[in-house]
Amino acid sequence: MEEIRNFIVDYIEREYTIPGGTDLDRFNYVEEGYIDSIGLIQFIAVIEDEYGIEFSDEELSGEEIKTVGSLVKLICEKRDFYMGEGC
């Protein structure tokens, strides 16, 4: 799980460092402008590629995918579902 979180945070921090003391679990990287709606498509495809998973249209338009904590959780569940790897 830590490895997935690091992967996500590294990607989000490509341009800007997330301020110290931020509650990463609740950090909404879209609302805070770290990744915009155009970049989100690319970000999700990179995650799908990295972890061999797929997100549904509902998940893509939902809010869960936009916060670091719930995105990490979602990836773990999917890995479990697709490959029985989990986190």
Place this chain on the structure above:
Amino acid sequence: MRSRLADLLYENAVKTPDKTAIYCDGEEISYKQMANLVSRYSNLLLYLGAEYADHIAIPMNNSIESVALFFTAAELGVCVVPLNPSLPVEAVRTAMLSADVKHVIARKAFYVQCEKNGGIDIPGFAICLDKEYPGTVPFKTIDEMSNFRPEEIHDISGLESLILTMTSGSTGSPKPIDLSQDNKYDRAMAHIRVYNLTKDDRILAATPLYHSLAERLVILPLILGASSILLPRFTPALWLKCAEDLKPTFTIVVSAQLAQIRELLGDSEENRIGSFRSIVSSSALLEPLVKYDLIRILDCEFHEMYGTSEVSTVTDICFQKDKRKKNSVGKPFDEANIRILRNINETTDETDCVCGEVGEIAVKSKLQCKGYYKQEEIMKSSMAGDYFRTGDLGYLDEDGYLYFFGRKKELIITGAVNVYPSDIDTVVGKMPEIKECAAFSYPDERLGEVVALAIVPKEGAEINLHAVKTYCARNLADFQQPHKYFIVDALPRNAMGKLLRMTILDAVRKMNL
């Protein structure tokens, strides 16, 4: 002679040392501190071996250090090549080659990404902005540098390149727009005059610094002695919060942003943007309904401008002053002259249209860039005499007001970023199961336009859209990502076999795809 841009910053640091020069991401820095930062940055680059006319690439974020780099470059007579940080490594390589880049300044993530993808060749020094990375100099070395302005090392004429703006991302021959120090100075002075800007203004820049609009909006206040407010990242909520907290008085905002800000403002009576005395919309035409609505609700001067990166702003209109011309993009700046060239069967000849007749907008302007770097032929082919052919269509009315009518060039403008569809065709067309493909503009409420992709599969091949999306994510920049995909039997072409990109949208709609 020293750089005029750097001189003005240093002069302002003497006149108003404690005044805030820039606000960005919760930080603020005075003129004195800014001048010291530029001195230290200049001393650092000299210490690392930067020489007059060197080219320095930087995947650029919106930060105080990025702004300081522009003035540092002016001071030393070197040229900055700002890159979109989301460019894939292959596109970075192409950009660096076409812009003759010698040195790189980047965050660690950039070097890691390059290393993972075969590395990049950096003939000069590499600076790592945020952390430490092997083979790079940590940016914090700047703390050991002197606050004293370096001695004049080379005569700065003003004609040397200051910024090369990359217009095309990943394939073919990028067309770096070459802007000299004088270009940047003249453009800033023209905007100061047209919008009556003074040192009391607080000027907001909310677009990425690797585009010319934000570059202008940060250079301008610092040579004027005003205050710059630089939004690190754009969301409508962050923009509004910034407007409330830092009380900007002037901004040039891209139309797609303005539409999102308007949506967020809703019908509240509260005036959250009351500090502005002037707001200018740029980069793409505003939707008429959004425009009329903004004219109704805004308490300040509301302008729309028209221009291109090559010739800067060409026209401006203030809707409160020119109430009868609401559908126009205004009259030319004093620096610019417009011709409308007759356009027959997609071919522009060099005769002028009459009033009201639509043709290609061509502009002669004192604000025109030096050219496309090392692409003189392409620049030459874009000219009709002294006039730059913009690739946009429009007409002039009897009073000299310009009306924008659409684009002749097959450009996609998504959220104010120019996307060249052929870049996407070339990259995605390399997938083995694809016979051919073509990117095209698809209307979008939020971003104005988004990238769509029509794909023709090879005979017997099946297209796995998920695989195509992943391929795009890996090989295209974020702004180039297709938002919509259409599998088609063939692409529309004319009798000569030329792709009719502008008709793809109609074709897919007719097929109910």
